[in-house]
Each structure stands twice: as C-alpha cells, then as structure tokens.
Amino acid sequence: MDELIPQFAIEARELVQQASDDLLSLEANPRKRESLESAFRAFHTLKGSVGLFDFGPMLGLLHQAEDLLSQARVGKIVVDATLIDPLLAVIEWVDSSIDGISQTGRLSEAQEKQAPRLLRLLTGEMTEPDANAGADAPTPLPEWASALHEQADLVDAGGSLIAVRYEPHPECFFNGDDPLATISRLSDLRYLAFSLKEDPPLPQDYDPFRCNLLIEAISGGSLAEAEAVFRLIPDQVKIFTLPGATAKQASAGPEASPDRSTDRQSTTMRVDSARIDKLIEIAGELITAKNGLVTLAEEARGHGNDPLARRILANHHEIERLVASLYSAVTQARMIPLEHTFRRFPRLVRETSARLGKALDLIIEGETVEADREIVEELFEPLLHLIRNGLDHGIEPEADRLRQSKPPRGRLLLCARQRGDQIEIEVADDGSGMDPQRVRAAAIDRGLISQGQASALSDRDILQFVFAPGFSTASSVSDLSGRGVGLDAVRSSVKRLGGTLELQSTIGCGTSFVLKLPISFSMTQLIVVQVGDERYGIPISDVIETHKLAASAVQSIRAGKAFVLRNRTIPLLRLGELLQMQSPNSHSSDLKVLVVRAGEEEIGVSVDAIAERAETLTRPLAGLLHGVPGIAGTTLLGDGKVLLVLNMEELVQ
Structure with missing residues (x-):
C-alpha cells in the first residue's frame, strides 16, 4: 500500500468536512459567495489529492463536481437544491470510501459500483441547457x-x-x-x-x-x-x-496544479496522538517522582538533618512548578474545539429530518469551546443518540405544530459553554416534551416500580426512569429509535467520560439534556484518608468540606446515623463499612468527617484519619479491577505505594 495513503486519508476527511459545511451554508444562503468559492476550492484540492492515486471513479466524479461549481461561479447554473443535493451525495460517497482506502489502499468494489449512479446525478438536468453547445465552443468573456x-x-x-x-x-x-x-x-x-x-x-x-x-x-x-x-x-x-490569441482556451477559474497548499500559511502541524499520550505518561511519572521528594525530606528531618530537608523541599517546590507547567502544556496540546464533533451533525440532521418529513432548524452555539481530544471524539455517539431522540420523539410534524400555535419549523439547539474546569453541552428541542404519566405507566408495566411508589414520586423524579436499561415509551420500532438502547447508553457513555447527564422536560414546550463533562483528564488533587491500616484517595472536587464532629453529636435515625450541620440534617456513613472492611474501634471522642456530594444530596463520611493532600495523575482501572464499582482508578504515591482513588458517589449510593 502506498505510504502516502494515511496522509491522504487525514486531508481527505478535512476537505470532505469543509465541502459539506460550505454546501450546507450555500443551501441556507445561495448568494453567499464565500461559501461557493470555499466549496470549489475544497473539491479542487480533493481532486488534486485523489489524482495522486489510482482511484479512477472518484477522480471522475470530483472532476465533474468541480466543473459544476465552476459553472456556478460564473453564473451559468443556479445554486439551488438541484446542484447541492448531488454534490452532497458525492461528498457522502467520498466520506464513506475513506476508511476502506485507509485499510486497503484502493476503492472497494461496492464503492466503485455506486460511482456511475452518482455521475448520472451530476450530469443530469443541470447541464442540459448547454447540450447544444459544441465541445470546443469558447467560454463567453465576462x-x-x-x-x-x-x-x-x-x-x-x-x-x-x-x-x-x-x-x-x-x-x-x-x-x-x-x-x-x-x-x-x-x-x-x-x-x-x-x-x-x-x-x-x-x-x-x-x-x-x-x-x-x-x-x-x-x-x-x-x-x-x-x-x-x-x-x-x-x-x-x-x-x-483573450479571443484571437493562440494560447489554449482558459477555464472560468484557474486549473491549478494539484498542489494542496492553501491560501494561508498553516501555523499548525499534525502529530500522532500517541506521541502526545506518551508525553502525558512521562509527565505523570515526573509527578510521582516529585512527590517522592517530600518523603525524602521527612527522612532527612528524622535523621536530624534539617538543612538538607529544607533544601530538598525547596527543590521539590521548584520541580513542582516546572512539572505543573509541563503537564499543562501537554494537556493543552491535546485540546481541540468541539467543532470537530459538532460539524458532523448538520448533514446528519438534514438527511434525517428529510426522511421523517419534519422541517427544522439546527442551531449550533459554542463550537469553539475546547476539550481534551478523547472527550471530543467520544462525545459523538451520545450526542447522536440525543439528537436523533429529539428528531424522532421531540419535534412534531408541521401540521401538529400549527395546531398548537407553534412555528411550523422545529428548533433543535446544540450549545456548548465552559463553566470553570467543566464544559456543559445542551441538546434541546422545542417539541412535545416528555409526558410523565406515560413514563410512570411504562415504569409500572415493566416492574421497575410499584403503583404506590410511582404515585409518591414527583414528575421530575419519574422522568429519570427513561435512563433505565431497555426503557422506551415508543409504540413502534424504527431504525432511529424505539429499540430501548438509547438514553441508558448515553448516560453510561457520559459517565465513562467522568461527566453527568441531566434531563428537563415540559409537556408542549420541549426537552433539554445537559451534559456536564471535565475539560481534560488532568492532574487530580486528592485527600489521602486512612481507614484502619489502609490509605485511600478521595478527589478534592468531591469533598465539600471537612468537619471535626463530636461523637455525642451523632444521632440515630431509623437504621442509620446522622448529624446536624448548620441547621441541616446530614446522613452519616463510615468509609470502612462502605468498603466492607473491618475498622478498629476508635476511642476518640471526635470523628473526622468528609462532607461529600452524591448527586443532589450531601452525605457525611467518617474516616479514621486525614493523612495528607497529594497532586497525582489518576490512571483508570484495568485488568481484574476494571469495572469495580466505587473505585475511580489508581495512582502512585511518593513512597512508591499504590493508592486506590475512590468514587464517592458510587460508594454511597
């Protein structure tokens, strides 16, 4: 296989996306000259790239598409659906061909068989007005x-x-x-x-x-x-x-050589993501080595060498600053804008809404917000589920919307915003909303809840059952929804990325899903706590506050314990019991309590001791420990010992 194929695949995907964006922009505003020129440039550059390889049918299609855009540039054909639809079909075909080319270095037989049909689309009615013109007829001068x-x-x-x-x-x-x-x-x-x-x-x-x-x-x-x-x-x-000259007739636009340079000097370079990941791994090892200097300083102080301990700690602080800068720079290198995922949806929404016969506008905001590359790429599947859910279940047909005095065109919002070290992504529609009564009835029918329990729950709480595995209120199964593999998969995907998913819905007004995710998988600030002889790490972000509680302040409530904190009753749990381990009986009159957040609730968790704070790189669980509930990952302490990092929300539920 040609060694240039991987580079071709990268550039082809970028050009396909650019052409798709420009064509959709032209569909919304046919007079937008910038989009027409940009689309022509994308097809032209893509054709030049394809010309380097033996992809004959693809080269012919792109050449014909470029000719059509060239005619549109000089006003010979009108920019409308009869032009844009076949061009989008060609772009989709090229997009679907890239993976096969990456693996085999050539067009698959199935893809080649589709090329003649696409060529007939491109050479249909749009070129008929010029059919009487001779093949060598000169192009009219502007x-x-x-x-x-x-x-x-x-x-x-x-x-x-x-x-x-x-x-x-x-x-x-x-x-x-x-x-x-x-x-x-x-x-x-x-x-x-x-x-x-x-x-x-x-x-x-x-x-x-x-x-x-x-x-x-x-x-x-x-x-x-x-x-x-x-x-x-x-x-x-x-x-x-000019007429009368002996040179060969020129085309309406310059047929440049297949040079893939653009009109701007690029300030970026492509780097294999594995190399960035390796740098992050090295930075993580440096963090562990840096933490070891604290232990070394304590040993020096224990041997009565205070000057050496102070010098070690001074070096520790300097190395800590440099490592933090290095890690920040490396994680920034992994940051890409959400546009890389968001820009894939306009074409999908256009095709799906046409199949469903629903007219709607997709509004995208905040696509310049950046997040870690892995998070951005993994977001496509959950967002795809939510957008399809809004298209199929949320947005009503035009006739139904008019009966409800709504605008005939539906509205689907995909919006991102940054909140501190998190990003919030909202997928909202102005459709019919979710009916709590239907959800309540479906939950009872499926045995998820009893009639009495269902009656006691609020509408907001009952809507949370839509995230139950296999839950669906769809009356029929389609290739879009109704198979019961939607919202539970979305929540699982978001949770795997370290985020949460919230739902709000109002009958007749619409439904909104809000994904809250970390911007990056960065260094974690931990509180190291002790239970018996074991130490565990708890992310500081999970801890609202620490509290020294008198044992006499603990009160028995039914089968559990609780205490009062600033006129609020806080449930009290013991970390040793949550971890199902024996904790030695403490004779202290005071309890060390961490107040943590679990969902919308605040829970007190008592520990035997709060040892220290540490800045570490948490690694996800692998092997036999993979999937163990309540364990977020592992990290290394400065003394080389492995520390389990707890997921408090999973433990207390």
Whole structure:
C-alpha cells in the first residue's frame, strides 16, 4: 500500500468536512459567495489529492463536481437544491470510501459500483441547457475581460494574451502575501490597472492592514505560466485567454496544479496522538517522582538533618512548578474545539429530518469551546443518540405544530459553554416534551416500580426512569429509535467520560439534556484518608468540606446515623463499612468527617484519619479491577505505594 495513503486519508476527511459545511451554508444562503468559492476550492484540492492515486471513479466524479461549481461561479447554473443535493451525495460517497482506502489502499468494489449512479446525478438536468453547445465552443468573456480585451488593441497584440483579474484577500498581508510582488511575477506584462474593490472609507475608519485593491492585467506569457504565479491563491484570481490569441482556451477559474497548499500559511502541524499520550505518561511519572521528594525530606528531618530537608523541599517546590507547567502544556496540546464533533451533525440532521418529513432548524452555539481530544471524539455517539431522540420523539410534524400555535419549523439547539474546569453541552428541542404519566405507566408495566411508589414520586423524579436499561415509551420500532438502547447508553457513555447527564422536560414546550463533562483528564488533587491500616484517595472536587464532629453529636435515625450541620440534617456513613472492611474501634471522642456530594444530596463520611493532600495523575482501572464499582482508578504515591482513588458517589449510593 502506498505510504502516502494515511496522509491522504487525514486531508481527505478535512476537505470532505469543509465541502459539506460550505454546501450546507450555500443551501441556507445561495448568494453567499464565500461559501461557493470555499466549496470549489475544497473539491479542487480533493481532486488534486485523489489524482495522486489510482482511484479512477472518484477522480471522475470530483472532476465533474468541480466543473459544476465552476459553472456556478460564473453564473451559468443556479445554486439551488438541484446542484447541492448531488454534490452532497458525492461528498457522502467520498466520506464513506475513506476508511476502506485507509485499510486497503484502493476503492472497494461496492464503492466503485455506486460511482456511475452518482455521475448520472451530476450530469443530469443541470447541464442540459448547454447540450447544444459544441465541445470546443469558447467560454463567453465576462465584462471585465471584455474591457481588458479592448485595452489589448492599444498594446502590442502579437502572440498569446492572457487577461488576469486579481482580487487579493482583505487579510492577505497577515498571510504573508504581497499583491504587488505577486502581480509583478507575471511574464511579459503588457497592461496593468489598479482600482478599489469598495468605496474608500472615511479617514477615521481607514485600516492600513486591510487590502482593498483590485488588480487587472494583460500578460503576453502563457496560460501555464500565469497559473503557476497564482497557484497558492486560486480563489483570488480569474484568468482568461483573450479571443484571437493562440494560447489554449482558459477555464472560468484557474486549473491549478494539484498542489494542496492553501491560501494561508498553516501555523499548525499534525502529530500522532500517541506521541502526545506518551508525553502525558512521562509527565505523570515526573509527578510521582516529585512527590517522592517530600518523603525524602521527612527522612532527612528524622535523621536530624534539617538543612538538607529544607533544601530538598525547596527543590521539590521548584520541580513542582516546572512539572505543573509541563503537564499543562501537554494537556493543552491535546485540546481541540468541539467543532470537530459538532460539524458532523448538520448533514446528519438534514438527511434525517428529510426522511421523517419534519422541517427544522439546527442551531449550533459554542463550537469553539475546547476539550481534551478523547472527550471530543467520544462525545459523538451520545450526542447522536440525543439528537436523533429529539428528531424522532421531540419535534412534531408541521401540521401538529400549527395546531398548537407553534412555528411550523422545529428548533433543535446544540450549545456548548465552559463553566470553570467543566464544559456543559445542551441538546434541546422545542417539541412535545416528555409526558410523565406515560413514563410512570411504562415504569409500572415493566416492574421497575410499584403503583404506590410511582404515585409518591414527583414528575421530575419519574422522568429519570427513561435512563433505565431497555426503557422506551415508543409504540413502534424504527431504525432511529424505539429499540430501548438509547438514553441508558448515553448516560453510561457520559459517565465513562467522568461527566453527568441531566434531563428537563415540559409537556408542549420541549426537552433539554445537559451534559456536564471535565475539560481534560488532568492532574487530580486528592485527600489521602486512612481507614484502619489502609490509605485511600478521595478527589478534592468531591469533598465539600471537612468537619471535626463530636461523637455525642451523632444521632440515630431509623437504621442509620446522622448529624446536624448548620441547621441541616446530614446522613452519616463510615468509609470502612462502605468498603466492607473491618475498622478498629476508635476511642476518640471526635470523628473526622468528609462532607461529600452524591448527586443532589450531601452525605457525611467518617474516616479514621486525614493523612495528607497529594497532586497525582489518576490512571483508570484495568485488568481484574476494571469495572469495580466505587473505585475511580489508581495512582502512585511518593513512597512508591499504590493508592486506590475512590468514587464517592458510587460508594454511597
């Protein structure tokens, strides 16, 4: 297999996503010139990449798609559904082909069989108006080229003449482009004219860093030479061969060489994620080694060498600062915007809503919020479930919405925001909402709760049964929902990422799901506690406060214990009992209590001792311990001992 295939797959996925975004943007606003140019550039670059390999059917499809976009750029065909639908079909086909190409280095037989149908879509009614035109008929000159053609009579018209219209990007200076230097590289320059693209601004509004130039030129060089000059900025230039010249007829847009450079110098580089993971692993080992210096300082002090202990602690503080900076830099390298996941949904929503016959608008906000790469990638499946749930169960058909005096088009919101060291992602619809009575009846029928218990629960509590495994109120099974594998899988996925999932729903108004997730898998601040002879770590983020409680303040309530803290009754549990281990009887008159949060409740957990605080990198459980409830992971202490990190919410439930 060609060694360039992996690089091709990476670039192809990016170009497919860019083309898809641009086409959907054009569908919403057919007059958006920027999207049309960007889509043309994506198809053109993708075609150039495919041309390096033996993917014949794909190259033909992309060439035909590029031709259609080229015609749209010069106004020969209209940008509407008859153009966008087949182009999206081609993009989806290319997208589905990339995985197979990555594995085998070639197009699969099944993919090749689909190519003729797609080609017929592309060459259908859109090209029929030009069917009578001869294959070699010259492309009509636009007005600007005709004006330059008149100027050609004033110059020496010997040999071939090329008309060039160069519109530098307003931000071209920041990309390192010099329009005057670029145009001067044209060979045999015969005519040059400068004008402004827009009316000159008022003096107080003038921005010297924005380019407002429009450059037109006539060159006596060849078409290939002109294309080579502008090969890095094909979207900013149009080149025509003037009538009567001996050069080969030019196309409406420059057919640049298959160079995959863009119009901007990239400030990023691709790095295998495994290398970043290795750096995080090394940083974690440094944290463990750093923590060992504290133990070493204590040993030095125990031997009466206080000066050495102070020097060790001073070095510990400096190394701690450097390691924290290193770890922060490495984790930042793993951060990517949520856009990488969010941008996959507009096309999916468009196709699914068309199948369901529901008109709706997908509103995406906060896609620039960043999170760890693993979290962003793993979010696709749970968000896919929630969006499909909103499409199938939430948004009503147009006729039903009109009867309820709602707008005919539904509204589906996908919104992200950052809250401290967490991100919140909301998936909300303005549909029919969840009926608590239906959920209550379904829970009783499935034996999840008795009639008496169901009557005692509030509507908000009863809605939580939709997260029960296999629970569904759908009356029929479709390929979208109704199979009972939805919301419980969503909650499990979110929980696996260290997050929580909340649900709110109002009949007739809609349903909202809120995912709360950590931004990254970073260093964890732990409180090390002792139960008997064993030590355990509890994340400080789980601890609301620590409390020294007199044993006489503990009161018996039914079968349990509780105490009063600032006029609130707090249940009291013993960590030793939660871990099902024997704890030696303590004769102390005081209890060491950690007040932790479990869901919406506050619980007191007593321990034998609070030993220390530690900053560590927690590793998930593996092997025989994988999936053990109440254990979040393990970490190494400075003395080399393994410390179990507890998940307090799982333990107390």
